[in-house]
Amino acid sequence: MVVELRYLxxxxxxxxxxxxxxxxxxxxxxxxxxxxEDVLFVDTKTIESIxxxxLGQMLTYLRITGKSTGIIINFKHPSLQWRKVTLKNH
Structure with a gap:
């Protein structure tokens, strides 16, 4: 993933x-x-499902850091699973 980010x-x-x-x-x-880009956290997982x-862990991370948006990406299955998490009233 970081290779692609760097490439882009x-x-x-x-x-x-x-x-x-x-x-x-x-x-x-x-x-x-x-x-x-100093605004989005990406948490990568290899689990059965998100x-x-x-979700609670990502919300805690957002509160700790003062950021408002994160994404959880699960690489366990052939079809990528992901969830966007937004801290409301940030």
């Missing part, structure tokens, strides 16, 4: 680190698979 001239970063802060303390960190857990 689309700016991306891989595995940037975002701290998770609670009451002023770093309690964890979020490391997204890909961030495209479910509520994956």
């Amino acid at each position: 001239g689309i700016h991306y970063s891989q595995q940037s680190i975002y701290p998770v802060i609670y009451k002023g303390e770093k309690v964890d960190e979020y490391i997204p698979d890909l961030e495209v 479910g509520e857990n994956e």
Whole structure:
């Protein structure tokens, strides 16, 4: 996927680190698979299907980072499965 993004001239970063802060303390960190054009997170999976857990995880990532849009891509099956996730009232 990153080869194609690079070929198309689309700016991306891989595995940037975002701290998770609670009451002023770093309690964890979020490391997204890909961030495209500094606005879209891409979370790649190889699972049976994209479910509520994956959607909830992406919403949490969006809240942590202050971004509004992410996409979950599942490469498990011959036909690509994907879900766009948008944080409302961002």
